[in-house]
Amino acid sequence: MNTDQPIIQIHDLYYRYEKENVLEDINLSIPSGAFLAVVGPNGSGKSTLLKLILGLLKVQTGEIKVFGEDINRFKERHLIGFVSQKANSFNTGFPATVYEVVASGLTKKVGLFKFLTSGDKQKVFEAIESVGLTKFINRNIGDLSGGQQQRVFIARALVSDPRLLILDEPTVGVDAQHVQSFYEMLEQLNKDLGITLLLVTHDIGTISNKVTHVACLNKHLYFHGNSHEFEHFQEHGVSEFYGYDVNLLTHEHHHHHEGVKR
Amino acid sequence: MIEAIFEYEFLQNSFLTGAIIGIIAPLLGVFIVVRRLSLIADALSHVTLAGIAASLFIEKKFLLFSGLNPLYMGMIFSVFGSVLIEKLRSVYKDYQELAIPIILSGGIGLGVIFISLAEGFNTDLFGYLFGSVSAVSRMDLYVILAISIIVITLIVLLYKELFLLSFDEEHATASGIAVKRIHFIFIVMVALVIAASMRVVGILLVSSLMTLPVAASIRFAKGFKQTILFSVLFGETSVLGGLILSYYLDLAPGGTIVMIAVLILIATIVIKKIYSARPA
Ligand SMILES: Nc1ncnc2c1ncn2[C@@H]1O[C@H](COP(=O)(O)OP(=O)(O)OP(=O)(O)O)[C@@H](O)[C@H]1O
Ligand SMILES: [Mg+2]
Numbered sequence: 344m345n346t347d348q349p350i351i352q353i354h355d356l357y358y359r360y361e362k363e364n365v366l367e368d369i370n371l372s373i374p375s376g377a378f379l380a381v382v383g384p385n386g387s388g389k390s391t392l393l394k395l396i397l398g399l400l401k402v403q404t405g406e407i408k409v410f411g412e413d414i415n416r417f418k419e420r421h422l423i424g425f426v427s428q429k430a431n432s433f434n435t436g437f438p439a440t441v442y443e444v445v446a447s448g449l450t451k452k453v454g455l456f457k458f459l460t461s462g463d464k465q466k467v468f469e470a471i472e473s474v475g476l477t478k479f480i481n482r483n484i485g486d487l488s489g490g491q492q493q494r495v496f497i498a499r500a501l502v503s504d505p506r507l508l509i510l511d512e513p514t515v516g517v518d519a520q521h522v523q524s525f526y527e528m529l530e531q532l533n534k535d536l537g538i539t540l541l542l543v544t545h546d547i548g549t550i551s552n553k554v555t556h557v558a559c560l561n562k563h564l565y566f567h568g569n570s571h572e573f574e575h576f577q578e579h580g581v582s583e584f585y586g587y588d589v590n591l592l593t594h595e596h597h598h599h600h601e602g603v604k605r
Numbered sequence: 606m607i608e609a610i611f612e613y614e615f616l617q618n619s620f621l622t623g624a625i626i627g628i629i630a631p632l633l634g635v636f637i638v639v640r641r642l643s644l645i646a647d648a649l650s651h652v653t654l655a656g657i658a659a660s661l662f663i664e665k666k667f668l669l670f671s672g673l674n675p676l677y678m679g680m681i682f683s684v685f686g687s688v689l690i691e692k693l694r695s696v697y698k699d700y701q702e703l704a705i706p707i708i709l710s711g712g713i714g715l716g717v718i719f720i721s722l723a724e725g726f727n728t729d730l731f732g733y734l735f736g737s738v739s740a741v742s743r744m745d746l747y748v749i750l751a752i753s754i755i756v757i758t759l760i761v762l763l764y765k766e767l768f769l770l771s772f773d774e775e776h777a778t779a780s781g782i783a784v785k786r787i788h789f790i791f792i793v794m795v796a797l798v799i800a801a802s803m804r805v806v807g808i809l810l811v812s813s814l815m816t817l818p819v820a821a822s823i824r825f826a827k828g829f830k831q832t833i834l835f836s837v838l839f840g841e842t843s844v845l846g847g848l849i850l851s852y853y854l855d856l857a858p859g860g861t862i863v864m865i866a867v868l869i870l871i872a873t874i875v876i877k878k879i880y881s882a883r884p885a
Binding site: 451 | 639771
């Protein structure tokens with residue numbers, strides 16, 4: 344794996360569940376070390392795109408490469424950490440401790456019929472430490488607050504040493520104060536550990552000064568690299584650039600104006 | 606009673622079998638309960654019943670098969686039923702729980718047909734429904750022992766995968782785990798354990814032995830391993846206590862076992878209430 348190679352490359356990707364395309368003509372290249380935020384209204388295909396990248400859905404038309412390898416042949420799944428949109432709607436009565444949940448992030452990496460070594464266990468402790476939950480390590484996950492639970496899922500995603508971390512609206516249900524510190528933690532992961540981040544979010548306003556790239560999705564993808572538009576985007580705020588308030592992101596929108604389609 | 610166990614082979618057989626089932630039924634039960642699949646155990650036990658009825662019918666109608674052990678036919682039906690449930694679950698992706706009543710009623714229907722074809726059975730059937738201390742043969746004991754060794758080995762070896770699959774199926778899939786295969790192995794194990802438990806506990810009460818100890822344990826256990834530990838402890842207490850009581854009081858063992866499990870469950874709920882109502 345060389346670091347100049349894009350972490351994710353998508354070519355001419357289309358996807359449909361039923362008759363109608365949910366994704367159309369998606370082209371995207373995410374360089375190593377990027378912090379990309381994907382925004383878009385409800386039902387615009389954000390989760391679908393992530394599921395395709397994660398191999399949860401099969402590519403129908405087009406091509407996805409992760410770490411230079413075609414998604415269908417890609418085996419080193421532990422290089423990708425994932426926090427799902429559903430992570431905050433799990434069965435809170437599930438009897439598992441923070442330790443057990445985070446350790447489950449190593450399942451594939453450790454391998455079938457094998458047990459965690461003391462080195463693996465050390466990794467679990469470190470991942471829990473890195474999200475500041477050491478105090479709660481033996482608590483049942485259902486007994487934590489929503490924000491703390493979210494951190495457990497981040498720790499689970501981090502424990503396998505991913506080079507790419509994919510998060511689908513990770514801050515839904517987390518209060519404003521914790522959202523801030525949550526994004527600071529993401530920024531640290533990106534800057535200090537060089538982990539490439541792909542974040543689907545609705546609060547673009549909060550993170551616009553932390554991300555390196557922004558992509559706007561509504562069936563089509565409009566990519567804003569570290570370029571003129573992105574500076575413009577930072578200077579003039581989100582609303583003006585997109586012509587609507589991105590923090591709400593509820594209504595239809597079309598890029599007939601400045602958005603550059605790649 | 607303790608002397609009697611050493612004296613009579615049939616009592617030894619039931620006690621050893623009961624002791625084994627007291628471990629493996631709640632062990633699998635933990636995974637069933639946390640995945641909210643409790644009704645699958647019910648569906649499979651009714652399919653097992655159909656298998657037993659089929660076996661008794663064949664035995665009665667065709668002398669050639671006299672002495673046919675209903676355990677085997679029960680197992681075959683149960684495993685077949687589990688495969689069918691999986692097929693149905695993939696057909697009804699959005700209504701996966703539909704598979705359970707379909708298989709359950711199919712099992713009862715088939716069972717009743719075999720029973721009526723055979724124009725009624727002797728009291729044997731009662732034992733299969735509610736358990737019996739005298740029905741377990743040495744051969745049954747060996748078969749059940751073999752099943753339990755396989756099941757425990759598989760659970761130990763696949764523990765990580767089974768845990769992740771139970772907690773978060775999507776994550777298991779995304780991390781490249783063979784989710785379908787693991788789930789299949791699991792459901793076949795459930796089918797085998799249900800068939801193995803029927804002699805002692807009875808078909809109608811097997812699913813309670815898989816779920817009640819877990820329901821009690823989940824009230825207070827910290828973590829998954831502890832949940833398993835207490836479930837097995839409660840299951841074992843229920844089975845052994847139930848067998849001793851039923852022998853002395855001449856009751857159906859299945860009912861006695863389940864009632865002890867119910868008492869344990871009530872006790873944990875009450876104790877938890879008192880404990881958490883107390884000011885800290
Ligand atoms: N399993 C499915 N079967 C059929 N259609 C689906 C399925 N999942 C999603 N869709 C449709 O695909 C479109 C995109 O859905 P997707 O979940 O990707 O949107 P999203 O951008 O993540 O929305 P949100 O912001 O609400 O999370 C929607 O119109 C949705 O109705
Ligand atoms: Mg979504």
